[in-house]
Amino acid sequence: MAKEQLFISRVKDIYRLNGIRGHLGWDQETIMPKGGAESRSDILSWLAAEVHKRMTDPELKQLISELAESGTDQDLSSNLREMKREVDKALLLPESFVQEFAKARSEALLTWQKARQESDFSLFQSSLENLVEMTRKKIEYLPKKDTPYDTLLDEYEVGMTVADYDELFEGLRVRLVPLLAKIMEAKKNMSIPKLPSEMEFSEQAQTRFCQKVSEAMGFDFDYGRMDASTHPFSAGLWKGDTRFTTRFDEKDPFSCLYAVMHETGHALYEQGLHPEHSLTPRGSAISLGVHESQSRFWENQIGRTSEFWEVALPWFKEEFPDSPDWTSAELNLIANQVDTSFIRVEADEVTYNLHIMLRYEIEKKIFNEGLKVSEIPKVWNQMFKDWFGITPSNDTEGCLQDIHWSMSAFGYFPTYTLGNLYASQLMNKIDEELGSVSEMTKSGDWSKMLRWLKEKIHEKGSLLTPSELIESATGKPPTSDDFLDYLEEKYGKLYSLS
């Protein structure tokens, strides 16, 4: 018992330091004055080293080994399982390397922001080269897998490999490509309402509208914040203090709305974690894929439906009284317009996974085939042209759009696709257990769904592995069937496909 307490206390110290890293990272991306960049980079790097020092303390490793032999308690087992994996990994990375890497990431975030603002990849290139170089080094430090990129994929969703994703993406492609072709054909004969180009949607009105939606989803602003940042993100900083961000486009309120629904989905997961297990893996989200299932469920399965728009229409009209007199069905059509466009986070559900596949293929090229960083914009644009039929007019529309590479999060993107798959499975199970999701959405009272997600997913934290968790919640292992069925049915109706 004393050993368990000692173990948990060490784990909590590490989680506290990571909480501080998260907080200072949130601050850096939302409100930090630019003069703070250098010292922010210093403190983040110092914190990374402090965490590393504690992760690699032989006594922690010793405690894990000793407790693993005795334990039968499920909470403890999950904490041991998760900590063991992280500790084993940390022991393979030298402290100086970890510190240097954190510093490089913190600097890269700033050069990426600048490059993105000025649509100039060359401003980011050397930072990115540095990160790729360091990531290659990191792969060498870690246990060898079938391919170098496998090591990265496993970091973000344990157990997933190039072989898995190659197969998965091929399966998706087989049904998505014909669906997209049918939709594009059907669109030719449809008139879809458009945002009037002269209209401005003020930041204030968008903020009020989106806060109302976020609250309706169940986000409690006494326990969190919404701010603006270049790239929307969510951070479960502290128990009782969950923050997410969005961005504003005065020409397009949908960009902000769906960012808010997406990030609120993430934030609700954080707010729903088990408070008794705070600052341990057991009280933390299990994986990126599962996290993304929560954001996508709210963004798409709830938010991109005409039932949602029946609820949100009066709020929309209140905040944007000058907008055309759209019906909820028209707003839904605008929100679900399928098109080949440049920006992943604004992509519709049908093309979204093509954006993911493109990034996956480029990352695979970088780490498995030695693609040079300087070649990325050219390769990106060429692949984009081949797959989508259009070419980004600048790097901000292309390879600079995502924050991930500036954080060296290579291997992260494919988890978004996993999230889409899980979200459809969850929707089907909710339909089965609680009755029609559409009816509940239309009622404007979404609390039952949130309670279900809290009980089946959020409160479970890291008790189960991702695939165990999905299976325990939905009754079947992860599959792409539910997602593809969902898309074909939804877009079949929307675009009257035969």
Added chain:
Amino acid sequence: MAKEQLFISRVKDIYRLNGIRGHLGWDQETIMPKGGAESRSDILSWLAAEVHKRMTDPELKQLISELAESGTDQDLSSNLREMKREVDKALLLPESFVQEFAKARSEALLTWQKARQESDFSLFQSSLENLVEMTRKKIEYLPKKDTPYDTLLDEYEVGMTVADYDELFEGLRVRLVPLLAKIMEAKKNMSIPKLPSEMEFSEQAQTRFCQKVSEAMGFDFDYGRMDASTHPFSAGLWKGDTRFTTRFDEKDPFSCLYAVMHETGHALYEQGLHPEHSLTPRGSAISLGVHESQSRFWENQIGRTSEFWEVALPWFKEEFPDSPDWTSAELNLIANQVDTSFIRVEADEVTYNLHIMLRYEIEKKIFNEGLKVSEIPKVWNQMFKDWFGITPSNDTEGCLQDIHWSMSAFGYFPTYTLGNLYASQLMNKIDEELGSVSEMTKSGDWSKMLRWLKEKIHEKGSLLTPSELIESATGKPPTSDDFLDYLEEKYGKLYSLS
């Protein structure tokens, strides 16, 4: 040399942890959602314990002793001097006590905010009792001085005692009381312009106006932020990232303006510290008294003059076009109105030190004479009536107005008076070395004064003790003469006293 590096590296680790405490404290008082209170209290308490652990590490004490014998370098000496004092103190306080104390402070801040909002001392009483009890315990842990309160006074301005302050305050009283009486008499025959009661000064316009003033003082918003909080404060969080706060009263733009000038004064000190010595005492402010000299210099010696208002008048008119057509002299008269009022931070320069003396006397009663916390509101209001002739109508106007006690900063207030004295000495020296401060103020170019302060005060950090620093900058040891002469001359003119 290796030992010096080791010492500095340990000092920097402690300063980094304190930087994080400062950052999370800033966040708590400005933007934290209320649900974050419990976990914020947890992390601040944990950080306090982490700092304490490092301060009391025997190896640090050992390094200080060994280096003290060898060192002649001035930078190192000042670092050793300051660290030795803090380490010696920390070694006397048990870690569990320090942690508990930090937690109590963090909780008290929240109950104070609530009590202040609801003007109800009883909501704060038990938190304050707890802090007073713990402060008494702390006094017992530390070396015995002439009286218990002496221990606290020494914490905030090294070397200052009850005997020193009693004498100082008596000296001030002897000349301030007749000055105040003369002014109150003269006022009867004067008509002083007033803020029209129906006018509203919007937060947005006040923000723009105050930012302009802050920038004119030399604050660079690329290296800092201005936010809102219940009690204005300034925090030099990180090199390149200095943040201050203000508050808004839509009926009175002067409240915000002088808070901003005051806090900008503090912030300029932080921005002017020697960057090479960042994260060590040598690169940090030496004392609260000296810090306050910077804030008061800008707030009063510059800001409360008709020369300042000649510069600020066009900005004022631009932001508040509906205000009466005041001249700079009239604005200056409003800004320098002497009156017996309730709120310390809004008090004029003549009555300000009476507010300080009142708090000093109450703190002395608490720690040297056993005054009960529950009696504070009664004693406060009685003393206020005796000294100022008026009685606060509620606790927010009375003993709940300041944040200090909620942070257990007993012994802090008298340093404000020291700041006033130093500020007058600095003004006289600048007058002598750079030419008339009035003329420079009127020119609107205050950069020469800022450079002088940077060179003589800011960059020196903790190289010298407070009194050495004031003597080196002004040519004479700390004295109240310059301050009293300044007040008598300034208010003699303003109120045409004979």
